[in-house]
Amino acid sequence: MGIKIIKGGLMTTVQDAGRRGYQRYGMGVSGAVDVHSYHYANILVGNERNEAVLEATMIGPSIRFQSDSVIAVTGGDLSPSLDGKPCPMYRAVPVPAGSVLSFGMMKSGCRAYIAFAGGLEIYPVMGSRSTYIKAGLGGFDGRKLKDGDEIAFARSGFVPKNLEKRILPEELRFDAITRANRVGATETATAAANMGPREYTVRVLLGPQDDRFTDKGLETFLNSAYKVTDQFDRMGCRLTGPKIEHVTDGNIITDGIAFGAIQVPDSGEPIIMLSDRQTTGGYAKIASIINVDMPMIAQAKTGDTIRFVKTDIDTAQDEFIAQIERYKELQDLFDGTEKEKPTSGSPADKEAPAPKTAGGKYLVRVNGKAFHITLKEIE
Amino acid sequence: MTYPCIKLSGDTSIAVVFGNEISTEINTRIRAFDEALAEEIAQGRIEGIYETVPTYCSLMIHYAPEVIRYQALCEKVEKILAVSHEAKKLSTTVMEIPVCYGGEYGPDLDYVASYHEMDPSEVIRIHTSAEYLIYMLGFTPGFSYMGGMDPSIATPRQKTPRVLIPAGSVGIAGGQTGIYPIDSPGGWQLIGRTPVRMYDAHRDVPILLDAGLHVKFFAVDEEECKRILSLVEAGKYQCRTYVKEVRDGN
Numbered sequence: 001m002g003i004k005i006i007k008g009g010l011m012t013t014v015q016d017a018g019r020r021g022y023q024r025y026g027m028g029v030s031g032a033v034d035v036h037s038y039h040y041a042n043i044l045v046g047n048e049r050n051e052a053v054l055e056a057t058m059i060g061p062s063i064r065f066q067s068d069s070v071i072a073v074t075g076g077d078l079s080p081s082l083d084g085k086p087c088p089m090y091r092a093v094p095v096p097a098g099s100v101l102s103f104g105m106m107k108s109g110c111r112a113y114i115a116f117a118g119g120l121e122i123y124p125v126m127g128s129r130s131t132y133i134k135a136g137l138g139g140f141d142g143r144k145l146k147d148g149d150e151i152a153f154a155r156s157g158f159v160p161k162n163l164e165k166r167i168l169p170e171e172l173r174f175d176a177i178t179r180a181n182r183v184g185a186t187e188t189a190t191a192a193a194n195m196g197p198r199e200y201t202v203r204v205l206l207g208p209q210d211d212r213f214t215d216k217g218l219e220t221f222l223n224s225a226y227k228v229t230d231q232f233d234r235m236g237c238r239l240t241g242p243k244i245e246h247v248t249d250g251n252i253i254t255d256g257i258a259f260g261a262i263q264v265p266d267s268g269e270p271i272i273m274l275s276d277r278q279t280t281g282g283y284a285k286i287a288s289i290i291n292v293d294m295p296m297i298a299q300a301k302t303g304d305t306i307r308f309v310k311t312d313i314d315t316a317q318d319e320f321i322a323q324i325e326r327y328k329e330l331q332d333l334f335d336g337t338e339k340e341k342p343t344s345g346s347p348a349d350k351e352a353p354a355p356k357t358a359g360g361k362y363l364v365r366v367n368g369k370a371f372h373i374t375l376k377e378i379e
Numbered sequence: 380m381t382y383p384c385i386k387l388s389g390d391t392s393i394a395v396v397f398g399n400e401i402s403t404e405i406n407t408r409i410r411a412f413d414e415a416l417a418e419e420i421a422q423g424r425i426e427g428i429y430e431t432v433p434t435y436c437s438l439m440i441h442y443a444p445e446v447i448r449y450q451a452l453c454e455k456v457e458k459i460l461a462v463s464h465e466a467k468k469l470s471t472t473v474m475e476i477p478v479c480y481g482g483e484y485g486p487d488l489d490y491v492a493s494y495h496e497m498d499p500s501e502v503i504r505i506h507t508s509a510e511y512l513i514y515m516l517g518f519t520p521g522f523s524y525m526g527g528m529d530p531s532i533a534t535p536r537q538k539t540p541r542v543l544i545p546a547g548s549v550g551i552a553g554g555q556t557g558i559y560p561i562d563s564p565g566g567w568q569l570i571g572r573t574p575v576r577m578y579d580a581h582r583d584v585p586i587l588l589d590a591g592l593h594v595k596f597f598a599v600d601e602e603e604c605k606r607i608l609s610l611v612e613a614g615k616y617q618c619r620t621y622v623k624e625v626r627d628g629n
Contacts (some may be wrong), residue, residue, distance in 0.1 A: 023432045023441070025586035026516040026523075125580050135561060136521050144451075194464060208386035208394045208437075254517060254524070255583045256432040256439030258392040275404040279518030280434055288389030316390035324445050 001067030002121065002152035005145045006100065009061035011234075014120065014139035014151075015275075017050040019128035023279040029259070030130035030138065033234060034111050034274045034298035035291070036076035036323070040168050041115035043330050044092050046160025051119040051291055052129035054145070056112045057234075058301075060103025061145060063114075067097045070117035070159055072166070075174060076109020076299050090173050092117070092166035094159075109174055109299030118158030120151050133234075134276060166334050172326070174299055194295035197303045199225070200296040203311035204262070204287040210254055212284040213264070217245035220285055226270060230302045233275040236263075237297060239306060243268030244286065254282045260289035260297070262308075272297055272306075290316040292323050383408075383460055385453055386437075391444060395456060396437040401526065406514050409433050410591045415439075415459050425455050434515045434525070473510050473593040476558070476584045478549050479604035480506075480571035487568040491534045491551060502570065505529045510593040510623070511556060517588045521560030521578035521586040525594060528556045538597050540566035547572045549596065560586075571598075574608035575618060582614075591625070 005012075015038070018031025032038030041047040054061070060078040073080045073089045080087040095101065103112070122129040122139060123168055131139025140149060155313070160166065170176050196260050210218065223365075226241035250265040261273045263283040272289065273281075289297060290311060300306060386394040389598065395412065398405040415432050419425045427446030432439040442452055480503045481488040492499040511525035533554040541564060544550075548559045550567030559565060560577035573596075577587050597606065610616035 020441075021430045022520075022586070023430055023439075024516060024590065025521055026518055027520040027586070126585060135578075135580075137520075205387050205389055208396070210387045211380075220485070253399065253435045254515070255434040255437050256388070256394060258389040258439070258441070261387050277431060280515065285388070288387070288392075290390045297491055313387060313390060313449045317448055320390055321445045 001097075001156050003069075003116070004064045004066055005063040005147060005149040005151075006064055007102075007146060008149070009056050009103065009144040009246045010059035011057040011075050011232075012061040012145045013055055013131040013133070013143075014052050014053045014129055014145075015055045015131060016129045018130055019126050019132070019138065022126050023256070025140055026279055027126065028127070028134070028276055028279055029217065030132040031275050032113065032130075034075050034109075034113065034174070036133045036172075036295045037111070037113045037174060037298075039327055039332075040090070040172065041074040041113040043334065044074070044090070044166050044168060045070050046092075046158070046334065047115060047117065047119055047167070049327055049331070051115065052122050052139075053116070054114040054121075056103065056114065058106055058110050058252070060112055062100060062102040065095050065097055065099050065101070065290040066150075067153070067156055069095045069153065070163065071101070072115045073101075073112055074168070075112040075116075077107040077175070077184050078110075078112045079104035079107055080112065090168040092160060092163055094163065108302075110301040111298055113159055116153060117160055118153050118155030118176060121154045122151065122154045129308065130275075133278065138359060139336075146308045160334070162334055162336050168330070174295065197305065198300070199305040199307065200300055201307045201309055202289045202293040202296055203306045203315060203316070204289050205313060206287045206310065208255075211254065212247055212250075213286055214245045214247055215245075217268075218286070220244050221264075221270070222310060224307075226306045226308075228300050228302050228304045232300075232302070234274055236270040236274055236277060237300065239270045239272070241269065244270065246284065251282055252284050254280050257285070258283050258288055260291065260294050261285045262289065262363040274298070277348050290319070292316070300372055300376075383412075385456060387449075388439060390449075392439055392441045393449070393452065394439050395460070396439045398436050401435050401514065403512060403526070405436055406512065406591075408432075409436075409438050412459065413438050414515065415462070416456075418458060420456070425452075427452070434517065441571070470533065470624050471512075471591065471593050472620050472622055473595050474588070475595050475597055475621075476573050476575055477599045477604065477607055477618075478507075478571040478573050479601055480598055482601070484601075484604070485549070485569050485571035487537075487550075488570045489580075491532060491568050491570055494534050495532060502532055504555070505532050506570065507596045507598055510595045513588055513590050513592050513594060515590050516586070516588065519559075519563055522592070523557055523560075523577075523588045523589060523590075524555050526554075528554055530554060530617045534568050536566040537568060540564055547574065547577070549573060570594075572604075574604050574611055575593050575616065576611055595626055 015032040018029040042051045043050045123136045136142035189214050220242050221244045224242040228241035229238045231238040263271045264286050265283045383397045388394050397408050427443045430441050464575045492502045511527045513523045515524050534551050536552045544559050544565045546561050549571045550569045552567040
């Protein structure tokens with residue numbers, strides 16, 4: 001048993017970590033655009049973190065559960081509700097058969113991820129369950145979901161252990177990560193302000209064709225605010241703003257394109273390449289956004305502002321590796337297999353004394369960082 | 380700039396750049412390096428590389444920093460470059476691809492012929508006489524960028540691209556020739572169509588062609604084309620291949 005799609009929403013597709021190993025044949029990678037939210041969703045419901053999930057964009061789907069399940073909704077806040085009541089995000093939520101998960105207003109971000117405990121029964125194509133719409137392959141019939149589609153659970157009835165513990169620390173959620181970046185953010189930001197345009201600052205590594213731009217062009221790129229246009233989809237995100245000057249023009253001899261690469265064609269305005277990008281392209285790439293900052297681009301929408309700052313490869317890879325460690329620690333934490341950490345003696349513990357654990361508040365350490373977790377009973 | 384050189388392409392990819400022009404010599408070096416790298420991976424001497432993408436002038440390497448970090452990867456790459464960047468004498472496989480030229484299969488054959496003031500049969504003769512090197516695959520699954528076409532049939536793209544070009548269409552765009560692997564929009568001059576599937580998601584090897592391979596077209600009539608198509612549909616058609624010696628990829 002599984003789910004039945006009542007309404008497909010704007011762009012709801014089956015995605016996983018992407019199709020690797022076939023780019024040399026012109027086959028795009030696809031996969032979830034907001035990689036962190038995707039992995040967190042799976043980890044919360046006790047799946048392998050590369051399991052297939054649903055990615056919903058802007059207007060989410062309505063889904064009827066034909067059997068009991070446990071789900072987690074992560075990513076942008078598209079106002080998920082279960083049978084009309086708000087459905088909490090970033091935690092494992094048991095869903096009884098017959099319930100309907102639906103979505104409402106887009107409050108923050110634009111892409112939500114829905115993971116199902118035990119995964120979805122989707123036949124892998126070239127090693128991946130990701131939908132690649134342009135080639136009409138992978139996922140569910142190679143297309144976005146529409147009314148009436150049915151997908152079975154791969155392991156129906158799977159319930160992860162420690163259900164009540166499966167809540168993602170606030171600090172790791174999309175909203176917390178971007179809060180500091182919000183335009184005009186204040187301590188008392190209201191829910192309305194939360195929905196306004198945001199400004200994201202993302203770190204980049206220059207190259208591979210930064211030498212195709214003048215010093216002035218590079219300066220423009222690193223010191224300007226770029227607005228997200230309405231031309232953004234799973235393939236790319238087109239920005240508008242000050243023109244970036246080329247040495248000659250924006251054309252190169254076609255070469256490979258990485259996730260997060262920033263192309264600058266003759267127009268002088270950047271295009272950020274996302275999951276459904278073509279494998280190769282003929283526009284000069286001034287820089288690439290580092291992977292750990294890509295979720296901000298994945299959640300950016302028309303009218304949001306993007307700024308680019310330079311970083312170095314060591315910083316980028318330190319953080320990339322730390323993120324993977326974080327996934328493993330969360331899995332251990334939720335499965336109850338985390339190693340006992342020394343409770344005293346380490347300087348970090350002294351600097352961050354545990355708060356009084358009244359009610360359902362706990363202090364949890366992940367990768368040496370302290371997280372305050374609030375546990376609530378599930379209605 | 381001295382070649383080959385390593386360029387950052389984000390924190391999980393690098394581009395090893397061998398030059399800045401389209402030439403068989405550069406392409407051969409890329410292929411030799413890619414093969415040497417694949418061998419190192421197969422022998423377990425490099426871990427953490429999950430795929431490589433050869434293009435006209437560079438090889439893009441996608442890797443997992445949690446297994447191999449940038450500096451360590453660069454050292455490995457430089458070590459291989461030190462021994463493999465000399466263009467080697469190689470052999471190459473040539474795959475023979477049947478094409479039904481003209482008519483509904485190649486609606487632009489007459490245009491190409493009149494553009495060059497030659498008979499359509501002459502266009503077919505020239506197009507089927509060369510062995511085309513596949514420099515790279517990209518754009519859509521299985522789309523091959525081939526070089527080596529006789530300039531006497533080079534023809535500019537259509538001014539207004541077609542909205543839908545059927546899979547298997549063989550076209551000309553300037554001095555390039557190629558095959559559309561899936562139904563897609565495009566502006567190439569279509570001179571024929573092959574019944575062979577360049578791309579089939581459910582085949583063991585979904586993509587028929589590969590970079591470094593050569594292609595030679597041969598003309599078939601409509602009847603033969605339909606016969607081959609029925610074999611293809613039954614999974615019983617195999618393109619003939621032969622091996623030829625090459626120097627610098629030619």
